[in-house]
Amino acid sequence: MLSIDDKVISAQDISSKFKVFSNTSYLKAQKGSVAVCIESVTDWLSLCFYAKEAGLTVMPIHASTPEALAKKYADRAGCYALIYQTLDNVTLFPENEAPDTAPGLIQMSSGTTGEPKSIKRSWRSINQEVSAYVSHFSAPNSMTPVIACPVTHSYGLICGIFVGLARGKHPRVFTSINPKHLLKALLKLEQPLLYSSPLMIDTICMLWPSNSKLHAVMTSGTLMSGPVFERTKSKIKHFYQQYGCSEAGCVAISKTFDRANVIGEVLPHVTVKAGDNSKAPSEMVIKVKQPLDGQVSEIHTSDLGYFETIDGRRQLCFVARQDDTIIVSGLNVYPKDVEDIVLTHPHIKDAVLFKVKDHSTGYRAFLQFCAPHRFSDEDKAALRRWCYQHLATYQVPFDFVQVDAITRLPNGKVNRKAIAESYQLEAETQAVTA
Incomplete structure (x- = not known):
């Protein structure tokens, strides 16, 4: 059983949809992969559960994606069908029809460093992740999972819904992320565990009553900035963070969120290679044994990290994306270090x-920022002087660009x-116009 917004979806509701799916020609097992881009979260989750049980491969595409682009994504991922907006609006790609010996879930990577990739994981691999997640992270066994993030992505779908159901809990999914509506729902629940983004968690904490604390939150996708972490942690009783990638799912969970860059202990079904200390971070390389054939997959994350022993536990710590690192005068500038100070x-x-x-130096670091008033040239000069007081010389941005809002992805x-x-x-x- 689960709830979507304020509507309870029973096992009987889902099984009734299973009967419809089983009589649909383009949802036959061993035929290939089906892309799904529909508004109804109930239909998407029902179809996902059906695919998992029937041995189909499905690829969720965010519902706001235009049809032409959804077709491009589906075709590029090798899907033989695209369900767009309604279950009877189907585009077929006959040339992609082929037997599927390892049914599962196709996820699109965030694409923050280039062209988005389509990555497939078998249902067995996902079951392995869920089992490791539940056994390693038992604290939420008494909590109610509240998923306020997209359930077309592995964070909300696997770690929120699949894990919650595996614990025997009743997941609550919110599709329209209205902070005040979410706040009311959280206040009514006993021991809620909120799965959401750092931005939403920060917003909820600012609205939360001063005489109590939000029971628990889980954050993922991007690290909280230092100032946001400092102001939210006093409003939350249990603060968790997890780290993962599209190829392996969740890799590590921080059970005690003491610092924003601590992403936690590595789950038992994977191994991670990283730097030995904060002064020598290296690319985090993940190894996971595939449950189908026992082969070990090696995943190069392009994320820099290191291990640190905290309270007797070996914790993985995140530094930066390799592609985001800026080399200035031969020294590494990690964006989050600068952003945390500037904030x-x-x-x-x-x-x-x-x-x-x-052309002369290779790269320069620029800072895009938001402020409540428009900065004059004198204000920017003052900001530069402030940066020289609080940052190393090589970390000071070359220039400052003020915007009304910084564009962020859904995660x-x-x-x-x-x-x-x-x-x-x-x-x-x-x-050109000057």
Whole structure:
């Protein structure tokens, strides 16, 4: 049993949909992969449960995706059918029809460093992840999972819904993420565990009554900034964080969220190679044994990290994306280090550091920021002086770009590459028109 918004979806409701699916020609086992891009979360989850039970491969596509783009994603992923918006609106790709010996779930990576990729995981691999997650992280056994994030992605779908059901709990899914509506729901529940983004968690904490604490939260996708972490932790009784990737699912869970960059203990079904200490981070390489054939997959994450022993436990710590690291005068500048400091400035409300190619130096670091008032040239000069007081010289941004709002992906991540490309395009346009 689960709830979607305020509607309870019973096992009987889902089984009735199973009967419809079983008589649908394009939902036959061993035929291939089916892409699903529909508004109804009930229909999507019912179809996902059916696929898992019947041995089908499904690929969820966010419901806001235009049909032409959804077709492109489906075809590129090798799907033989696309269900778009309604269950009877189906596009077939006969050339992609082929036997599927390892049914499962196809997920699109976030694509923050380039062209989005379609990554398939078998249902057996997902079951292995869920089992490891439940056995390793038993604290939420008495909590009610509240999923306020997309259930077309593995964080909400696998870690929120599948894990919650595996614990015998009643997951609550919220599709329209209205903070005040979510707040009311959380206040009515006993021991809720909120799965959401750092931005939503921060918003809920600002609205939360001062005489109590939110029972538990889980954050993922992107690290909280230092200032956000500091102001939210006093409002939350149990603060958790997890780390993973599309190829392996959840890899590590921080059971005691003491620092924003601590992503926790590695789950028992995987191994991770990373740096030995904070001064020598290295790429986090994940190894996972596949349950079908016993082969070991090695996943290069392009994320920099290191291990640190905290309270007697070996914890994985995140530093930065390799592609986001900016080399200035031969020294590594990690964006989050700079952003956390800049966000302590009394007038900076949001910030992101990105790199722009420079013909003479290779790359320069630029800071895009939001503030409650428009910064004059004098204000920016003062901000630069402030940065020199609080950052190492090589960490100080080359220039400061004020915007009304920083564009973020649904999971809270920023696309630094897109921000850099937009900045460069605007700079080139201004140079031509000048």
